[in-house]
Amino acid sequence: MQSSYLLKLSMAQQDSLAHSTAIQAELLAAAIHEHAEQIGYMLQAYFPREKIRRVALVPGTIAAGQEGTLKAQIDFVKEEFNSCSAIDTELKDKMTITIVPDRSAGTLKLEGETWPEL
Numbered sequence: 001m002q003s004s005y006l007l008k009l010s011m012a013q014q015d016s017l018a019h020s021t022a023i024q025a026e027l028l029a030a031a032i033h034e035h036a037e038q039i040g041y042m043l044q045a046y047f048p049r050e051k052i053r054r055v056a057l058v059p060g061t062i063a064a065g066q067e068g069t070l071k072a073q074i075d076f077v078k079e080e081f082n083s084c085s086a087i088d089t090e091l092k093d094k095m096t097i098t099i100v101p102d103r104s105a106g107t108l109k110l111e112g113e114t115w116p117e118l
Contacts, residue, residue, distance in 0.1 A: 002114045003045035007035050007105055014106035023070060023108075025100060029057045031108060032074065043076060043114060049111065050078035050091075058094065070099040 009017060009031060016027050032039060032055065040052035053075045061073035075094045082088075100109040 002112055003042045004109055004111045005035070005039055005042040006109050007031055007038075009106045009108065010034075017101065017103055017106065019023070023062075023099070025057075025059075028062060028070075028072065028099070028108075029059075032057045032110075039110065040076065042110065046095070046112060046115065047078055047093075050080045053077045053079055063097060068101065070101075072097055072099060079080070086103055101112050 009027075013027055013031060017023065033072075036055040039055045043052045043055070044050075054075075056075055058073040058075050061071075063071045065071045073094050073096050075092060077092045080089045080091075080092055095113055097113075098111040100111065102109070
């Protein structure tokens with residue numbers, strides 16, 4: 001199983017992406033921050049019993065991948081509430097994502113880890 005999200009960049013971000021050979025960490029961090037809720041929904045596929053909140057790029061984790069892709073780590077909080085037991089838990093977690101830029105379309109495709117189906 002693998003989940004993904006197609007992130008549409010703002011016009012200013014598209015301009016920055018079009019005029020730069022490398023994706024800047026600031027651009028990526030800002031784009032992830034702006035789309036944190038939607039990225040949380042992408043991560044929800046991996047953790048169906050928890051709610052995903054506070055998605056953020058881990059500073060200094062951006063690395064070049066294969067064929068123009070990037071790898072980066074995002075951290076997030078998994079929240080679970082069990083009303084029968086009145087238990088409310090929050091756990092921090094991280095995931096390595098692959099970022100596939102499409103300069104002509106002004107998008108970044110974020111792909112989560114590939115997990116085997118059970």
